[in-house]
Amino acid sequence: EVQLLESGGGLVQPGGSLSLACGASGFTLNTYAMIWVRQAPGKGLEWVSAIGAGAVSTFYADSVKGRFTISRDISQNTLYLQMNNLRAEDTAVYYCARVGDRGGWYWGYWGQGTLVTVSS
Amino acid sequence: EIVLTQSPGTLSLSPGEGATLSCRASQSISRNYLAWYQQKPGQAPRLLIYGVSSRATGIPDRFSGSGSGTDFTLTISRLEPEDFAVYYCQQYDSSPQTFGQGTKLEI
Numbered sequence: 001e002v003q004l005l006e007s008g009g010g011l012v013q014p015g016g017s018l019s020l021a022c023g024a025s026g027f028t029l030n031t032y033a034m035i036w037v038r039q040a041p042g043k044g045l046e047w048v049s050a051i052g053a054g055a056v057s058t059f060y061a062d063s064v065k066g067r068f069t070i071s072r073d074i075s076q077n078t079l080y081l082q083m084n085n086l087r088a089e090d091t092a093v094y095y096c097a098r099v100g101d102r103g104g105w106y107w108g109y110w111g112q113g114t115l116v117t118v119s120s
Numbered sequence: 121e122i123v124l125t126q127s128p129g130t131l132s133l134s135p136g137e138g139a140t141l142s143c144r145a146s147q148s149i150s151r152n153y154l155a156w157y158q159q160k161p162g163q164a165p166r167l168l169i170y171g172v173s174s175r176a177t178g179i180p181d182r183f184s185g186s187g188s189g190t191d192f193t194l195t196i197s198r199l200e201p202e203d204f205a206v207y208y209c210q211q212y213d214s215s216p217q218t219f220g221q222g223t224k225l226e227i
Binding site: 037044045046047050059061095097100102103104105106107108109110111112113 | 164171221222
């Protein structure tokens, strides 16, 4: 069974850093594309960053480019999102998700999310 | 990037009724790479439909997707109480993949 479990959220001051983790089980992380999606309070879904199978390619939303870094640790089967220079507008629940079992980057499996609050 | 516009913003219906949710793309989605998700309060999104019309595993057949080009529809026949939620469309035909702003289906 595919399972994703995010961790690392919390309260951080503006300009601070935070690292989110997404532990994967039931599949080998490196063989699937993965994404981080966030949802600000009361708002819709916003994709943040994605990584292709084999970590060959990475993608970032303009709103986080240059501040966030997506990566994965194959030995730990864990996806990461390093977030630097955080802003109030980065406050959101952050979800990791795995690509579905058919073609294309739709998101078939989701974690439960971790809340990041950026505030002084 | 492809902008997805969902309508209506809020849809008020009763259990047993049918629902029609719309997702319009700013450019043609040529490979039928469009998905729909359901999200209930305090929960992660759940995949309903991928490839415009293929139901994800475990999704009841009262959910169906259709459309092509720039206009897509999620239809829910015979609403059940558990169907009242927010629904998002997502295109993955063109990079970057994008989500619509959501339609809230309320009782």
